[in-house]
Amino acid sequence: MTFLHDNFLLNNEPAIRLYHEFAQNEPILDFHNHLPPEEIANDRRFENLAEIWLEADHYKWRAMRANGTPEELITGTGKPKDKFLAFANTMPHALGNPLYHWTHLELKRCFGIDLILGPDTAEEIWSLTNEQLKDSEFSALGMLKKFQVRALCTTDDPAESTEHHRKIKENPDINCQVLPTFRPDRAWTISDAVGFFDWVENLEQETDREIETLTDFLEALAKRVNHFHALGTRISDHSFPYFFSDFPSEEEARILFLDAMAGQTATRVETERFGAFIMLYLCRLYSAKGWTMQIHLGPLRNNSTRLMKNFGADAGTDSMGDWSQAEKMSRFLDKLDREDSLPKTIVYNNNPASNFTVATMLGNFQRDLPGKMQFGTAWWHLDQKDGIEEQLKTFANVGLLSHFTGMLTDSRSFLSFPRHEYFRRILCNLIGTWMEDGIIPDDIDLPGDMVRRICYDNARSFLELEGI
Structure with missing residues (x-):
């Protein structure tokens, strides 16, 4: 199951x-x-999973800090993929935190992905989600319609x-x-x-x-x-x-x-x-x-x-x-x-x-x-x-x-x-x-x-x- x-x-x-x-x-x-509102009005498209998932998300930031992640990979100038990989490294330690449930609900309901996010699946999830983000269904307005x-x-x-x-x-x-x-x-x-x-x-x-x-x-x-x-x-x-x-x-x-x-x-x-x-x-x-x-x-x-x-x-x-x-x-x-x-x-x-x-x-x-x-x-x-x-x-x-x-x-x-x-x-x-x-x-x-x-x-x- x-x-x-x-x-x-x-x-x-x-x-x-x-x-x-x-x-x-x-x-x-x-x-x-x-x-x-600007992103809705302009129907923003997202280049990668880090953009749509990690920008301005305080819950993820707090969990990443608790896992010892450098601030450069949280609110700093780190590369988007590196930020995502740091979040993926945090997930196995988040059992019992609602972020664990939200993360996997979002992967499944938004992208149809049943994989458990962690260091061993991060590359595959990064690739699968970024490919789907090219579709207009994953624009700002597309997500409103989807749900x-x-x-x-x-x-x-x-x-x-x-x-x-x-x-x-x-x-x-x-x-x-x-x-x-x-x-x-x-x-x-x-x-x-x-x-x-x-x-x-x-x-x-x-x-x-x-x-x-x-x-x-x-x-x-x-x-x-x-x-x-x-x-x-x-x-x-x-x-x-x-x-x-x-x-x-x-x-x-x-x-x-x-x-x-x-x-x-x-x-x-x-x-x-x-x-x-x-x-x-x-x-x-x-x-x-x-x-x-x-x-x-x-x-x-x-x-x-x-x-x-x-x-x-x-x-x-x-x-x-x-x-x-x-x-x-x-x-x-x-x-x-x-x-x-x-x-x-x-x-x-x-x-x-x-x-x-x-x-x-x-x-x-x-x-x-x-x-x-x-x-x-x-x-x-x-x-x-x-x-x-x-x-x-x-x-x-x-x-x-x-x-x-x-x-x-x-x-x-x-x-x-x-x-x-x-x-x-x-x-x-x-x-x-x-x-x-x-x-x-x-x-x-x-x-x-x-x-x-x-x-x-x-x-x-x-x-x-x-x-x-």
Whole structure:
């Protein structure tokens, strides 16, 4: 039997039926990822496996570093084949790491290759995949078609051009809905006054207006929200260690803005207070437009000063934070809820110790529609079998799993769509085990309908994206 057989991760008969009858053939709605819109608009072709597989993949970078791989072959100037061979040398040591599963799912589903990646198979896999990459099926758009991706949402800075999204929208040959996500996290980074000033200058260019006061700044942000909405955006995205909930007065926010524009670096406390003010303003806009707000909660980023200096941010040196969450989260959500301005919300938690804290806090603010406040899918370091199961069990224990919006890749790679299959198999195995253990009825249609909706339809209904 091959490693990735038909019933991979499906350990009982109900799980096998749930997956093959209800989950396997559902399309994909990948509503949070980091795929570059430029590469979609231009239908990028990839020269070799290293380009499509190793560029900007933090998971692979971390594993390669753990295997002692020189940085030159990770983020450095090493030759593409040498980088791939270094990754292949890492694979035999990755047993138990989700990267082992993802790697072989991607080889099998994308290239039809059943070989186990390692030093002894690396040359053959390099040759086979590079030959297939010459086919248009392996272009950026070809991969979207191959995996039945009905819609995907990229991650987009409002101070940057949306020209590539305009090109995508105007191209009748692109059948997948490719929509921008509003990611304005730099809008409160006054702890870096120089960087903030540069960002505001970019925002001025994109809005064609001068920004001198806080009022100008807020109006420019609102203009970009309207612009994104016209392109089909219905989702925002934010990431912070914890909810900013120490709310300043408008006058204090005005002074903080002017000080930053004058080159005065803010303290951490001042930055978080300014962030709380901006987030409240944006959330009111999101709520009025019916958007969904995503919050990626809890990471401690860019821990290696050495790699930050040599490579920059997003070098794969982020980890779980151990922040206190409950009170700050409560104050933030409650303030918006009291004024009827709390948008639909999905919170992705980065630390499993906070699973029940986050999930139960969200439950305090449910109202108006099924599952308005979502405990999001297992994220980042938790995006593995144990983490996925624990997120699902937490959701089910304190909420209504039937309304869960399901999986997303959060990936920068066009080969990552098999992660939806990985999630679906784990979901079906968990639900099938509940059936076998008598925790839920042994009636395939009842959990089967829930599985089917979690795989696609719940997200489609919840997000209300155009064209799907």
